[in-house]
Amino acid sequence: MAPSIPPATDRLYETDAYATETTAQVLDVTAQGVVLDRTLFYAESGGQPGDHGVIEAADGAQLPVSDTQYLPGRIRIAHTLASGAPLQPGDTVRLAVDWDRRYRHMRMHTCLHVLCGLIDAPVTGCSIHADRGRIDFDLPESLFTADELEAWLQEEIRRDRPVRHYWRTGAEVAEALETVRTVKAPPATGERLRVVEIEDLDYQPCGGTHVRSTAELEGLHVTRMQKKSRHNRRVLISDHSG
């Protein structure tokens, strides 16, 4: 008999990044954490950390979640509890995301997309925190200063550009990327990809959480640019919104 495929965790944050509370059912309790049939907790990926928050058990017990990670295969998501898990498969629980921290991640993450739109060069790495972020570009020479980039960022925030999500085939994404950016397109397979678009600025496949408009990035600033190697320029972002 073929091994049964474990049910996947439905990633509700991909449909609505602003939802903060819901109910879910426990699928499994593993060494890595509690696996649910659906979740609002973002699983660490693409430089954005896993969410924190609380799982409320049926008896009202408040179980703090200290991390959220994909299990191998990336179809199930484990919620790490600070202490043991008094939960069983089949239990119904309530979820509450640490919204302040997550919203800061959404702002920082969206800000990095704005920088991708402003700087037409391949991205070689990035990192997202609640109060700061960084993104590395493959740029052989410095074509602008940190002050210039900061002025461009503030202009994009003032422009209040809408941020939208779509599901597209790899071929559709490859075709769209050819017209908007010089980045390498993903392989044109039949698999559907989640795309994020900042109107008239950036378009790329991304599974992360983003804000609805660049106006929500108010308080974010380019603080420095560093030359990390002959080809690598690092841009540092800081959140001054308090």
Ligand SMILES: [Zn+2]
């Ligand atoms: Zn993204």
